Amino acid sequence: MERSLIPVPFYNQTNGNVSCSRDNIMKTIIFPILYSLLFLLGLSLNGLAAWVFFSIPSRSHFIIYLKNIVVADILMTFTFPFKILSDSNVASLSVRIFVCRVSSVLFYLTMYISIIFFGLISIDRCRKTLWPFVGTSPRRLTYRKVLSGAIWATLLALSFPNMILTSKAPASNYVKCSDLKTPFGLKWHEVVNYICQVIFWGNLVVVIVCYSLITKELYKSFKRSRGSDQGYTAGTSASQRKKKVRVNVFLVLAVFFICFVPFHFTRVPYTMTQTKGYMFDCRQKLIFFQVKESTLWLCSLNSLLDPLIYFFLCKSFRDSLFNILQLSPGRCRALQDSSDTTAGNNPVESHM
16 A cells, blocks of 8 residues: 655666656645645544534444544545655655655555445445335444444554565665565555455445435335325425435445546556566656556545535534534434434435
8 A cells, every 4th residue: 555655866877777757746746735735624624524423422323434434534634744745855754754654554544444434334325225114223333333443453454564564774865665665565565455456346336236226216216206296396396306316326426436436447557567667667657657646636535525425415414513513593403313214215315
């Protein structure tokens, strides 16, 4: 799991070897500015989201999953300053080594944590739609908390070797992160890359299948209700609700396709340029690096989009936020009661 590179001279010919520079205006100026914006906005929005969610008891699978995503997003956001310093070439050698050994590994850890929990949220919303009267018991909540801990523990176990196996001393002030890895560290990095690909594509399939089933079930429900509607007003209301649900489904899928799909198309060939560099020439390595950095920023954008998803697609979160900030008049209904009550009627609209 690696995302940042320590700068290399443009053409450094030593013992017949030629190394390609990755320093250009995109890497040293534009991306640091973009990551700075993500850091400031993401820290504010995720801090607010954490304030809201962690004032709410974990009385549903949905809230448990969202709390894990909030934690992952906050941890991801804290890696951005190190990325900014390293890419802009103002960081010391020790900070750059820290980026390679720790912060970039933490970035990938939190990204795949988010991906997994979005898959679990999709399954939970699908279950609520297809079987709306199945309740939540304390035992099931305990299972979900244990599952959450197991997910964090498993990904930490996969990630930790990437930290300890990035242990080689730098030969100079200008080295790539892959140069700090031991031979076994390069192999482990490649294996973990393929595991992460399986995690992403598996969860993408889950999200698509679940929301397809949700849309199909809600369409049947609206079709039945439209047949029983009396008058123009009722029919219009049903049509508006149907349109809103479709938008909700699109927004959830859009986060996956915009933030994660481009990167996962480019990650395997980029990793091969690190672990099997002899197969690529200088120009190819530079192209894959630029594409990887661009799609990686889209992955980072997820930390900013998640709080917006909470607000626009989770009515309970919105009600609780307005109540905490005293922006909504009257008494705010209890979050969990609201979730359970509306889940059977329109789970996508009330929760997602």
